[in-house]
Amino acid sequence: MRKTEMKYMLGLKMRAFPNHKQKKIIKKNTDASRFVYNQLLANSYTDSAIHRNKLDKKYPIPKYTVRFNRIKKCFIVHQNWRYNKKGTLITKSTKRKTGLDRITADKYPWLGDKDLDSLTAYNAQINYQSAWKTFRQVHDAGVPKFKRKSASKQSYSTNCQYVGLDKKHGEVPNLFNGTVRFLKQNPHGYCHIKLPKLGKIKVYLSKELPKAKEIRIARVTISVHSSGEYYISMLIKSNDPLASLYPKTGSALGYDLNIKNFLIDTNGNEVANPKYYRRMRDKLAKEQRILSRRCRRAKKTKHKLSECKNYQKQKLKVAQLYRRIYRQRNAFLHNLSTALIKNHDLVVGENLKSRNMLKNHALAMSISDVGWRTFIGMLEYKAPLHGKTFVLVNPAYTTQTCYDCKFVMGKKGTKKLTLQMREWDCPNCNAHHIRDYNAAKNILGKGYMALKIPDYEYKFS
Ligand SMILES: [Zn+2]
DSSP states (O other): OOGGGOOEEEEEEEEEEOOHHHHHHHHHHHHHHHHHHHHHHHHHHHTSHHHHHHHHHHSOOOSOEEEEETTTTEEEEEOSOEEOTTSOEEOGGGSOOOGGGGSOTTTSGGGGOTTSOTTHHHHHHHHHHHHHHHHHHSTTOOSOOOOOTTOSEEEEEEEOOOOSOOGGGTOOOOTTSSSSEESSSSOOEEEEEEETTTEEEEEEEOSOOOOOSSEEEEEEEEEEETTSOEEEEEEEEESSOSSOOOOOOOOEEEEEEOSSEEEEETTOOEEEOOOHHHHHHHHHHHHHHHHHHHHHHHHHTTOOGGGOHHHHHHHHHHHHHHHHHHHHHHHHHHHHHHHHHHHOSEEEEEOOOHHHHHTSHHHHHHHHHHTHHHHHHHHHHHHHHTTOEEEEEOOTTTTTBOTTTOOBTTSTTOOOOOTTOOEEEOTTTOOEEEHHHHHHHHHHHHHHHHHTOOTTTOOOO
């Protein structure tokens, strides 16, 4: 079966530990990938319609040209003649080449290096095309940007290919027989995988591999961070479910996100906000002061930064600190989202508009530190993967509404609740509310409404 027809998809990401030689090969490939992407992007501007129209005005295209053909010994009408930049006529067949045809190893000999993966350039082209597609389809996405050599993450992609499978004897593609493959059945913890050009490479698997019979590895991306960490991520596809379903628990949960805690749910549980960035802030500031001091010193003595060993050492240290914060936060979000999906059949959350909230400078650091958007993304993909339901609802009025009588604060001459009011009494029915607990209950109610399940009849099959 072709991989495009396969129903289930899953991403696998693992930390890799390449040796010195493999690191060099990865560097060559990431450089080539970035170069091809940037060249394609640069060409897209010089080949743009505006640029072509200017040329056409300067050197108008004749509708047809009559030329004598010596072989056929007759006059032939040529169409589609064009002028090139210098003003000389060119035929259709010698028209300027576009895309990957223009970025060849003849022009750039180092692209013919034997360590380069044959699919690196092809995948860079796909990235480039999807960047334009995103620009056209997604509001606010912006035009594709050039990739920087100094960016903190560099990567290249290749594909797994299945050649020479013994189809007569029923051999189907799986994780162990492609050009990218695991070298041991049921690997776990530290193990080895094989990659084109890189050979055997050590990786760490934090989870068990899916057990479906036919699995195709599609795209494989090798990335390196400025902190010196290497990762391999692969997209796998199958017609059988790639993850096990969690048992049904018959419980539903709504949660409210707020600044004080990470979240508070309808069972009254509070999850504290870990504030990883805030905790590390002083240490980061100290190390960054040292970094900028070394940068200033290098500029004074007119040394290149790339040649200053102490500066580079410190830069690595800062990158590692940032990476540590990221890893801590990511682990926390993964653990929490998995726990919610495991213990409840229905999870209802609020669709937050982080960008608007980030405009509030007093809250900006807290919000970007907690990573709610990442958390919602995790719930969104984990729920269908494990056979559960996750619903996002509009958070409007969830805080201001009394759960018991549905009275909305701010109406009928009452004042709206401010951020400082953590507890309040309903002026209509005198019920006492804890602000965020009340909001969580309203969010769950909105979730029921969105699914069209009445409160009391709610039962998950
Ligand atoms: Zn009330």
